Amino acid sequence: MTTPATALDSALTRRTFAIISHPDAGKTTLTEKLLLFGGAIHLAGEVRARGANRRARSDWMKIEQQRGISVTSSVMTFARGGTVYNLLDTPGHEDFSEDTYRTLTAVDSAVMVIDAARGIEAQTRKLFEVCRLRDVPILTFINKVDREGRDPFDLLDEIADMLALDVAPLNWPAGMGGEFKGLYDLRSHRFLPPDGTATGAAGEMVQTSGLDDPQIDNLCGPIASRLREQAELALGGYATLDGDLYRAGALTPVLFGSALKDFGVEALIDALAEFAPPPRPQPALPAAVKPTDSQVSGFVFKVQANMNPQHRDRIAFMRVASGRFRRGMKLRQVGTGKTIAINSPILFFAADREIADEAFPGDIIGIPNHGVLRVGDSLVEKDDITFTGIPNFAPEILRRVALKDPTKSKQLRTALTDMAEEGVTQLFKPAIGSQWIVGVVGQLQLEVLISRLEAEYRVAAGFEPSPFETARWVSGEPAELKRFIEEHRAAMAEDRDGSPVFMARDAWELNYVSQRETAIRFSATRERA
Numbered sequence: 001m002t003t004p005a006t007a008l009d010s011a012l013t014r015r016t017f018a019i020i021s022h023p024d025a026g027k028t029t030l031t032e033k034l035l036l037f038g039g040a041i042h043l044a045g046e047v048r049a050r051g052a053n054r055r056a057r058s059d060w061m062k063i064e065q066q067r068g069i070s071v072t073s074s075v076m077t078f079a080r081g082g083t084v085y086n087l088l089d090t091p092g093h094e095d096f097s098e099d100t101y102r103t104l105t106a107v108d109s110a111v112m113v114i115d116a117a118r119g120i121e122a123q124t125r126k127l128f129e130v131c132r133l134r135d136v137p138i139l140t141f142i143n144k145v146d147r148e149g150r151d152p153f154d155l156l157d158e159i160a161d162m163l164a165l166d167v168a169p170l171n172w173p174a175g176m177g178g179e180f181k182g183l184y185d186l187r188s189h190r191f192l193p194p195d196g197t198a199t200g201a202a203g204e205m206v207q208t209s210g211l212d213d214p215q216i217d218n219l220c221g222p223i224a225s226r227l228r229e230q231a232e233l234a235l236g237g238y239a240t241l242d243g244d245l246y247r248a249g250a251l252t253p254v255l256f257g258s259a260l261k262d263f264g265v266e267a268l269i270d271a272l273a274e275f276a277p278p279p280r281p282q283p284a285l286p287a288a289v290k291p292t293d294s295q296v297s298g299f300v301f302k303v304q305a306n307m308n309p310q311h312r313d314r315i316a317f318m319r320v321a322s323g324r325f326r327r328g329m330k331l332r333q334v335g336t337g338k339t340i341a342i343n344s345p346i347l348f349f350a351a352d353r354e355i356a357d358e359a360f361p362g363d364i365i366g367i368p369n370h371g372v373l374r375v376g377d378s379l380v381e382k383d384d385i386t387f388t389g390i391p392n393f394a395p396e397i398l399r400r401v402a403l404k405d406p407t408k409s410k411q412l413r414t415a416l417t418d419m420a421e422e423g424v425t426q427l428f429k430p431a432i433g434s435q436w437i438v439g440v441v442g443q444l445q446l447e448v449l450i451s452r453l454e455a456e457y458r459v460a461a462g463f464e465p466s467p468f469e470t471a472r473w474v475s476g477e478p479a480e481l482k483r484f485i486e487e488h489r490a491a492m493a494e495d496r497d498g499s500p501v502f503m504a505r506d507a508w509e510l511n512y513v514s515q516r517e518t519a520i521r522f523s524a525t526r527e528r529a
């Protein structure tokens, strides 16, 4: 990769995005194909194979296999035609919405994958809402057109109605399933037929002069007239692509395709290069950080422990928000003031982890560290900036951790602290009593926690019910807060940063206390200051 002269030039070539979808829509297959077309891997199937190897090494990942979900998040970088793509993988299960939410804070756009037979499903919709909250623009890929699917107009109307978005189809399928004859590009008039072999993979692109071109009859046979009719209706009936509306989150360009058979995948990569936004300004205090700002700054959106079980390493994933990062640079952790020399940052090229020499706005670098860096941290070269909008969510399930072997309490503490830093769990130390309380947003997180305690830390533990069901961070004037904490000592705890947390037996109690205590703020989310 050549290095353009300025950080701005380089930033403009970045497309940092995530794929959002419901499980089984084809995210893994599409990821593989994007990497394949991007030249990052040589054989489709390596993403899956690599995943399988990793799984074999670690017991807790069996849960992923059993449930067919992905609980780990990773970053894959590939380059094509002068554009550098950073693909951030989001875990697909609803229990992990918190992790997913944070990953989506680090992207500039998203690709929404929909199964042509199923349309918009629950998880797609939830993830879409998160994107909308942050004005993340969305490109839609309607996958599996090589199989019987729903009527294309139906699918487009569903997206428009359910998500309240304008849709702009960029291509049109000539039939689906057994009838499928290829894809017609509504803008360039190029037609992509199957290659004629039994596998039905994509063949060579054919340039036509338009829908009236007689080549269409040869390519589509009996369904040529249907393609003409539908494509004309689509061109007349739906919005035309408006890059500004898309980047504002009001319109989604739509591509039909088949990740499995390579239809529409190159068109998707090209669409990302052509319309998807380069790195956007990032919300921060005292002011938003522009990618053009000269000082290097970034924020940690994810921490992952034990990526390599042999080394107990911990990788903090930092999105570069501004400046030109160079290896060996020292960055300051805002808040603690600690300076960290980043000597072996990692760029996540899909083939392997690579040591990065430089990184630009939009890039993600992995920073190996021993637990200093936390989710939500801001890192700066000179001037203090605090990135905002990377929250912790109040847990919906609270449990006491019960050790099976009491001599392992030190290991338990290390393990819980590690996993709290990763964001797998929240950890609360009650003001009274010595048993840790863990808080999670979903039940599956508890299972992951127990499996990982055993697999990675050799700690056998279980959960006991806690007297509390819900928790809120509390804040207020120092004197008021002190009084509140004293009056509610039995229900108070501290989170891992020492911030006070009020735990309630149920929603009713929380409501009752919060209505009486007008001087105290009860927060369901907390951003690290």
Ligand code: G4P
Binding pocket: 021, 022, 023, 024, 025, 026, 027, 028, 029, 030, 143, 144, 145, 146, 147, 257, 258, 259, 260, 261
């Ligand atoms: P996910 O990550 O979103 O959960 O989906 P994944 O890519 O694993 O795809 C789910 C299933 O859908 C897989 O089949 C995959 O091969 C299939 N699939 C993905 N894209 C297409 C497509 O364009 N056309 C067709 N026909 N199928 C597609 P599976 O049987 O569950 O797994 P496998 O045995 O193929 O690995």
